């Protein structure tokens with residue numbers, strides 16, 4: 001008895017996981033500054049600073 005496999009273990013392909021970057025909170029000078037620094041760092045290829053800025057942006061609710 002052979003059962004046709006109608007549903008072979010189908011790997012669900014997740015979309016390429018990009019790091020969701022936090023956006024600056026409107027009217028927050030700290031966030032705006034961090035976003036600017038992040039943009040400049042990214043333009044210069046300084047991904048360490050980019051991720052540092054992301055960390056601070058995520059911490060907005062706790063204060064910068």
Ligand SMILES: [Zn+2]
Pocket residue numbers: 025028029030031032060064
């Ligand atoms: Zn902020």
